[in-house]
Amino acid sequence: MASSKPKHVEKSYLIRELAEEFNVTTRTLRFYEEKGLLKPSRIGATRVYSAADRTRLKLILRGKRLGLSLDESAEIILMYDPVGTNSKQILTLIDAIQDKRLQLEKQKQDLEQTLEDLQRAEQRCVESLKHIH
Amino acid sequence: MASSKPKHVEKSYLIRELAEEFNVTTRTLRFYEEKGLLKPSRIGATRVYSAADRTRLKLILRGKRLGLSLDESAEIILMYDPVGTNSKQILTLIDAIQDKRLQLEKQKQDLEQTLEDLQRAEQRCVESLKHIH
DNA sequence: CCACAAGTTGACGTTAACGTAAACGTAATT
DNA sequence: AATTACGTTTACGTTAACGTCAACTTGTGG
Numbered sequence: 131m132a133s134s135k136p137k138h139v140e141k142s143y144l145i146r147e148l149a150e151e152f153n154v155t156t157r158t159l160r161f162y163e164e165k166g167l168l169k170p171s172r173i174g175a176t177r178v179y180s181a182a183d184r185t186r187l188k189l190i191l192r193g194k195r196l197g198l199s200l201d202e203s204a205e206i207i208l209m210y211d212p213v214g215t216n217s218k219q220i221l222t223l224i225d226a227i228q229d230k231r232l233q234l235e236k237q238k239q240d241l242e243q244t245l246e247d248l249q250r251a252e253q254r255c256v257e258s259l260k261h262i263h
Numbered sequence: 264m265a266s267s268k269p270k271h272v273e274k275s276y277l278i279r280e281l282a283e284e285f286n287v288t289t290r291t292l293r294f295y296e297e298k299g300l301l302k303p304s305r306i307g308a309t310r311v312y313s314a315a316d317r318t319r320l321k322l323i324l325r326g327k328r329l330g331l332s333l334d335e336s337a338e339i340i341l342m343y344d345p346v347g348t349n350s351k352q353i354l355t356l357i358d359a360i361q362d363k364r365l366q367l368e369k370q371k372q373d374l375e376q377t378l379e380d381l382q383r384a385e386q387r388c389v390e391s392l393k394h395i396h
Numbered sequence: 397c398c399a400c401a402a403g404t405t406g407a408c409g410t411t412a413a414c415g416t417a418a419a420c421g422t423a424a425t426t
Numbered sequence: 427a428a429t430t431a432c433g434t435t436t437a438c439g440t441t442a443a444c445g446t447c448a449a450c451t452t453g454t455g456g
Contacts, residue, residue: 146432156433161414175421175434192373197330199412206377209384217395220388227385234378240325241371244339245364251342252360255353262350279402289403294444307452308404332442 143179145170152191162190167204196237206230276312278303285324295323300337329370339363 149156162168163177167190170177179187186207193203209227214220282289295301296310300323303310312320319340326336342360347353 144433155415157416158414160435165413177433192377195330195370195373196377197328201412206381209381212387212391217392220392220395224385224388227381227388231378231381231385234374234381237328238371238374238378240328241367241374244325244329245367245371247343248339248360248364248367252357252364254345255357255360258345259350259353262353277403288445290445291443293404298443309452310403334442 141181141184143184145177145179148179148184148187152187154191159187162187162200165200165204167200167207196234274314274317276317278310278312281312281317281320285320287324292320295320295333298333298337300333300340329367 143151145156145159148154149159159168159177159179163170168179168183168186170179170183172178189207189210190200190203193200193206198206205226209223209230214223276284278289278292281287282292292301292310292312296303301312301316301319303312303316305311322340322343323333323336326333326339331339338359342356342363347356
């Protein structure tokens with residue numbers, strides 16, 4: 131057995147692969163990189179995205195669906211990583227996390243309210259259909 | 264009793280009042296009007312906003328907090344009003360409402376997922392604080 | 397009457413989040 | 427060698443959602 135045994139080869143992706151999987155353009159991925167949201171490694175000049183990059187992209191896109199800006203998503207992503215190691219930094223981070231959670235809770239209430247409104251609107255439509263007969 | 268008795272005088276608002284109440288600029292209110300989202304009446308040249316305008320503004324802003332574009336909010340607002348009166352229009356509207364509801368349900372799931380993630384992140388922070396002691 | 401506040405309509409500036417195009421390198425296929 | 431299919435960087439264009447003037451009119455108190 132001359133070859134070494136890599137226990138767990140991390141999956142990596144080319145820009146085109148990620149782009150297609152998540153239905154974004156390659157331009158978008160490069161743009162996210164410019165903004166510091168993704169840090170693919172390189173083979174020569176070609177970008178190679180790690181599983182971590184993929185996850186972060188997922189988070190960015192989820193953020194977008196929530197109406198967050200890229201900067202906001204960036205903040206959240208930083209919250210997931212253990213960035214600071216001393217107590218003060220961690221306390222600051224906890225604060226930031228709680229802030230974001232409050233904001234999202236508020237958003238959730240707006241969302242639920244809107245859903246209720248839409249349900250009532252639909253109900254009224256159905257009713258008015260009945261009366262037209 | 265010479266004076267007539269108005270049973271229910273609808274409240275009306277000046278641009279400044281609405282702006283302050285909702286913490287937007289007057290420029291914003293005029294902008295929404297340009298886009299057809301608000302239709303204040305006029306006394307001379309001065310805009311006078313009705314209670315209905317106020318409600319619509321509320322909906323627009325709630326939409327914004329959800330990350331909706333103005334156009335999307337406009338759509339939703341139209342859904343609340345009974346715009347079309349014949350069966351076909353109503354059926355079309357019901358479809359649109361259901362579409363929007365599906366979209367928002369999806370968004371709600373993203374939101375709940377993110378909230379869970381943040382909760383775990385916070386938990387990890389607290390843990391690492393314990394270990395630092 | 398006159399200042400001053402608050403209203404109005406343009407018209408141009410700004411930021412975010414990409415799109416689009418030019419001009420080029422590289423690797424495999426024909 | 428030439429075409430095709432990717433990749434790269436650099437740079438300018440675009441849309442949404444306002445901000446920021448400038449230049450005006452209108453209403454009110456001193």
